[in-house]
Amino acid sequence: MVTHPFHLLCGRELPVLFERRTRRGLWFVCEVDGRSRVTLRQEWTDRGAPAGDQRLSADGLTALREVVDAVTGRRSDTTRVGE
Secondary structure, three states, rough: OOOOOOOOOOOOOOOOOEEEEEEEEEEEEEEEOEEEEEEHHHHEOOOOOOOOOOOOHHHHHHHHHHHHHHHHOOOOOOOOOOO
């Protein structure tokens, strides 16, 4: 079953045709309506670890923004969201 909340097929049970293991994890190649195939990360299905119930606070998001700004070479005091 697709469990990723933003996936178009969320809530649908799809037959797994085969699995593919890569450096980035386990992927399932599934059949959709007998006509096409979709590749799903294990984490996006009921076979992956359950999603955590903790959310980031405003302070956590601010700290994350500072990390992103540092990595990209931006200064957070002069950069606004969306720019």
